[in-house]
Every structure is written in structure tokens, then in C-alpha cells.
Amino acid sequence: MMGFHMSAAIEVRGLVKRYGEVEAVRGLDFAVARGEVFGLLGPNGAGKTTTVEILEGHRERTAGEVSVLGHDPELRERALRERVGIVLQSSGMYRHVTVREAVAHWGGFYPRPRGVDEVVELAGLTESAGVRTGRLSGGQLRRLDFALALVGDPELIFLDEPTTGFDPAARRQAWDTVRSLRDLGKTVVLTTHYLEEAQALADRVAIVKDGRILAQGPPSELGAGSSTRYRVTWRDAHGEAHDHVTDDPTALLHELTGDALARGEALEDLAVTRPSLEEVYLELTGHYEAPEARQIDA
């Protein structure tokens, strides 16, 4: 399916996780290259959090092989934890320490921490540095999660739904933080159920549903798989809109343009597009309602 490289930050083969009778993860295979932002995209309950929590060492797998920076995360070796930063989906914080104290304390856990003020600034918390965490807003607490995950200067960062509940401005700010991590050469594994987030941040995306990967690849190319096609749209001489989805746009265009030329008509607004990530996602996760105008050609 894919080549596992020596440079891979994460390699996962045949990952299975069962809780009693329930199979939350049913045989995942994927690899994350060093320096890559990898997105696990899927609806709630798809198995994204279970998967990242296995990679983080918080859960034990039922079957399969997992390698994180060359370690088995299940062994929970300190040497691995020193190189990994984690933003959990939700986690609390001591209420009676200030932001700066918390970041400084967390930095002490790591062999080569980043500067406290630098990390506080990166997280956008400079103005709240002296505030006790019990008085922070939800958004500020989430930024503190980022700061605590980054202060150890990790090579690999897990972000489990990092912007859920953010307003659009805060989300853009968090995205900038993730982009700055990529610019620093960090590897980022991100789970999200926001399509725009995966599209905006991830170099590659795996679409997960019911514990399986339905498709993976760069967001811009995800439409190119076998189940998805090109869309050709135009308006005919009567101004009526047409929308065809086809595997073979070359043949369709040849036919269309040939007919139009023969009749001496123009094809207004002729366009060939790939399905958007959103369409692919909705189609794969079974929520897609085909629009009325959509006809599936051969």
C-alpha cells in the first residue's frame, strides 16, 4: 500500500483496538513522514482519538505494529516522551498556578526546553502570563495546552481536535501556530472533524470512519482516487446548466466540443474540476446526497 521509510516519524500497520465487543479501530495502516503535518479526519466516533491515544502511549493496542520515532509507545519510555508533545482532546490544569509558572514547571520535565517567555508568546498568552489558570477562558486554556505541549521543544506533536469550540479568529491563530511548527521542521499529527482545518494545515490526510481508513493522500489529490471523478460543467445554447461527473474527461470533452463546434454553438462556463475534499469526505463517510443535477456518466 505504501512504502515505510527509514525517515518515517510514525509507522502503523494493521492497528486494531477492541473494547470488549466493540472494535473501535479495525486495521489501520499509515505512515507519517518526518516534518509532515498529517491529518486524521473523520466524524465523531470514527476512532481518531483512540488511534492517537495509542500513538501517545495512553492506550494499549489489541493488535498491529506501531512505531513512534523508532519506539513502541506502549512501553512508555521516558526517552520517547522527552521528544513528544501532546495536546489532548480535553484535559484539566492546576487552578492555582499562573500561566508562566505552569509553562516553566512543564519545561523542567524536558532535557532541552524552550524559553518560557518565547513559548508563552508563541501560544498568544503573553498578556495572561501572570494570570492563574483557574481564571483563564476556555480559549486561553486551550492555548495553554499548546504552550505546555511545546515547551519541551518536541520533534513530534499530537493535536487532538485542537480548535474545537474556537471562534474563527482563534482558529486562524491556532492554524498559524501549527504552520510555524511545520516551518520549524516538526512532525504534527492532527485529528479534526473540520474539513477546512485538514485542508488548511495537513500535507496529507487520512479519512477515517468506523475504525477504517477510507482514503488517504494530500488534500488536493484526494479526489483522484478510483471512487471519485472529474466534474465537467457548462451551459448549453439555451443557457441550461449541465453537470457531468466522469472518469474520463478527455473523451467527454472531445464529444462535447465536437458536437458544439458542429452546431456552431458555444459552451458557456465550461469547466473541469476535481471534487473538493468536502465532497470526497461526505461521499466516503456516507453523508453525501447527490445533487439533482448530477448525472453519473460512464
Add this chain to the structure above:
Amino acid sequence: MHDVALTWRQYRLERRMFWRNPSAAFFNFLFPLLLLALFGAVFSGDRKALDVIVPGIAGMSIMATTFTALAWNVTFLREQGVLKRMRGTPLPAGVYLLGIGLNALTNAVLQLALVILAGRVFFGTGWPHDWAELAVFTAAGVVCFASLGVALSHAIPNFDSAGAYINAIFLPVIFISGVFYDVADAPAFIKDIAEALPLKHVIDGLSGALVTGRGLGDNWESLAVIGLWSAAGIVLAVRGFSWDGRRS
């Protein structure tokens, strides 16, 4: 950073957080003194009763600052997700637990000092006869009740029920174990239960050090009972440890 230095940092953070919650800290230290004042007033002038109540309250203080405080805090931190966050860092679990254990030890020592001082000043109880015995039984009591407190936190399903679980154990134990009266005067079945529980033996040791002068050599059976409870507590505390809240 070296693990000793890490333990020290964690301990310092715990101390700082303790004092930053002044109402909790105040009540923590005030409650045993309040009980001491009440019972001291009731038994005013009754030397025998006062000689029971001072080591009794001292023993209760050790249990409150370790067993109660840790069962409460560990449940809270687990349900809040702080423990899980900690677990994702390189901080070794042993260092973290030692940090919160030393914090509890500090509170136990402070509380004990206040109770002994109050006994000396207001009720004419002497200074400790046997500092070594006092230290040994304080340390044994802290280890025993701290581990049992952490073990109990595993049985508490959520933070809302923590108070009920803790008091359902703490209150009967302090009444049975002779905090407020001499167990020797209690009915036989109460005495038998008290003998099997650790608090009575901690109080016996403190009583030896503070009042009766009964030395370590005569109290070794009490130490043995505390040791057995400690062993059970440590096994249960370590084996059942859950970093993750069981949110429903």
C-alpha cells in the same frame, strides 16, 4: 533534570498550590484545633481524658492530611484530566507521587506540631517524651494513610461522590479508633474492630511518645499492624492507579 531535583520541584509546586488556596489550607489546619478546643473544654481539668484526646486528635490529623487529602486530590486531578496530562510528559510517575506524598507529609507534620503545641499551651500536656518514637509513628502513619488514600481514590467513581466515600470511611474510623475516648473503655466488639484498623495503633504510638512514655520496644505490635496496612495500601495504590477519568 535529575530525578531528585524533579521531585523537589514537584514538591515546591504542590506547596505553592496548597497555600494559594487559603480557605482550604485554613480549614485544613483549623478543623483539628477546633475539635481539640471543643473536647478540651468538655473535659476541662480531666487529666485522663485530656491525655487521650491530645494524641487522639494528633492521630486523626495524620489521617486527615494524608488519607482524606490524597483520596480527595487524586480523584479530583484524575477527573479533571490533570493526571493524564502529566502522564504524557517525561515526568516519572514515581517522582510525581513522591512529590504529592511529601506535600502530604509536610501538612501532617505541621498539623501535628500545632496539635502538640496547643496541647502543651492550653491543656498542660507535656512536650513529647520520646522524639524518636514520635517520628517513627508519624512516618509510619503517613506512609500507611497516604497509600490507603491513593488506593481509595481508585474506588471513587467520580468527583461528586468523593466526599461521601471518604467520610463513610474517615468518620467511623475516627470514632472507633479512640480519637475522642480511650478504646480500652469501649465494648469488646468495638475494641476488636479498632485493633484491626491502623489508626488506633498510630494513636497508641503517639500516646506513648506524648503521654504515657510507653516506648517503641513496647509498641512494636502496633508498628506491625500499621506495616501490614501500609503494604496492602501500597499494592492497591500502585496496581489500581488510573491516570484517566472514567467520564460517563
